[in-house]
Amino acid sequence: MTPWLLDPANRPLLERLAWSNLLVALDLDGTLIPLLDGPPASVLAEPTRRLLVEVACRYPCVVISGRAQVEVAQVVEGIPLAACVGSHGAELAPLTAAQRETLARLRRVIEERLAGLPGVVVEDKGASLVVHHGRAHRKKPVRSTVDEVVDGFPEVRAVGGKQAINLLPVGGPHKGTALGLLRARLGCDTALYLGDDDTDEDVFLLDEPGRLFGVRVEERTDSAAHLFLRSRTEVDEVLRLLVAARRDPADHRQEVEPSPPPPVPVPARRGPFVPALGETGEFLRLLWSIDHGLEVASRAMGRSCGLTGPQRLVLRFVGRFPGISAGTLSSLLHLDPSTLTPTLKRLEERGLLGRWPDRRDARQILLGLTPAGQALDVPAPHTIEQAVASALATASAAQVQAARELMTTLGRALLAAAQGCDRGPAAQVPAAAAADQPLDPTTHQAP
Secondary structure, eight states, X not given: OOOXXXXXXXXHHHHHHHHSOEEEEEOSXXXXXXXXSSSOOOOOOHHHHHHHHHHHHHSOEEEEOSSOHHHHHHHTTTSOOSEEEOGGGTTTSOOXXXXXXXXXXXXXXXXXXXTTSTTOEEEEOSSOEEEEOTTOSOHHHHHHHXXXXXXXXXXXXXXXXXXXXXXXXXXXXXHHHHHHHHHHHHTOSEEEEEEOSGGGHHHXXXXXXXXXEEEEESOXXXXXXXEEESSTTHHHHHHHHHHHHTOSTTOOSTTTOSSOOOOOOOOOSSSSOOOOOHHHHHHHHHHHHHHHHHHHHHHHHHHHHSOXXXXXXXXXXXXXXXXXXXXXXXXXXXXXXXHHHHHHHHHHHTTSEEEEEETTEEEEEEEEEOHHHHHHOSOOTTSHHHHHHHHHHTSOHHHHHHHHHHHHHHHHHHHHHHHHHHHSOOOOOOHXXXXXXXXXXXXXXXX
């Protein structure tokens, strides 16, 4: 489970962050302002405004929103923020001419398709389109129509929200881009980001252990956030704790105290922090972090481009080897055929994959991409393969080769261990462990 930020065990984290050169960044709607069914509110609650003023006097503080920048500026007027950014960061990294033209075409199509659905408003924010459906009596037809339209625009990704659907250019600026640029501009070493929307996942997915702490307002199991708050009302409590951690606005800590506390620890995503487990245990921990990263990135891809990581990998392999058999594909991907079959079926249902019997052997099923599948069989940003390519680009050829050899050896060792378990009896698990009961640390027996 993702840790709750306001758990007493996590309170020291905010105090330690206050000692660092911290950037405090917040989303607007749903984080500082409650979401409404109608037009977004334009006034901060007075207690929240007072606390945000106090925080902005003590820390570099920014607001990053999907609203237009002029609207954000009106809401936070009078608060000494270091910056207020709208349009998901487009003011800091403007769209290209091609991206603007794509959004213009998309707006014409989507307004035409949604014209018969009451309670729906399409807002052009310049760097994105937002389909507001908070007042629609039936939201499912709205989402289905938007999905159908976006399927015809591979250059655009749809990011859902509680009352709206954001349509953003693939490869365009997002809140993660904006946060990175602002932190560099303000010279901050660490950042605390609070957000509640799917567009905030672009921040949570940034891999910066110990430097970036993403907090999701209202917990969601598929979020990449490090921590969560139970409700929007708890945002005020976080602001209050940040103020208390730096009681004097002029207190820059490093100048006042010659010996600051230890560096801020990375908050554990699952369970409490445990000490190092030796070389093997630490290596396993890294492997599990990669496994978790693949799961989170895969779910994010499913939300943004409609293809999970495994689905896109299958599509790319079939595109590379047209006419490949299902059995050969499962071998290449190291997947059991029963695991691969649902993925193939899903791609076929979406019209991206075709299957036909081998004329030489009717028992064999051959695979190929449809024209729609071929259109997606291209390198794309914000995908697992792009993340891997970026990581590999930072390593030398020798490092990549060594990693490849180690992973190959590790894969064989794991398969051998599995075969050994199948052949012989597994290690006996104590009865208390099987019943999820604690063992006495001195006798290792159940109480």
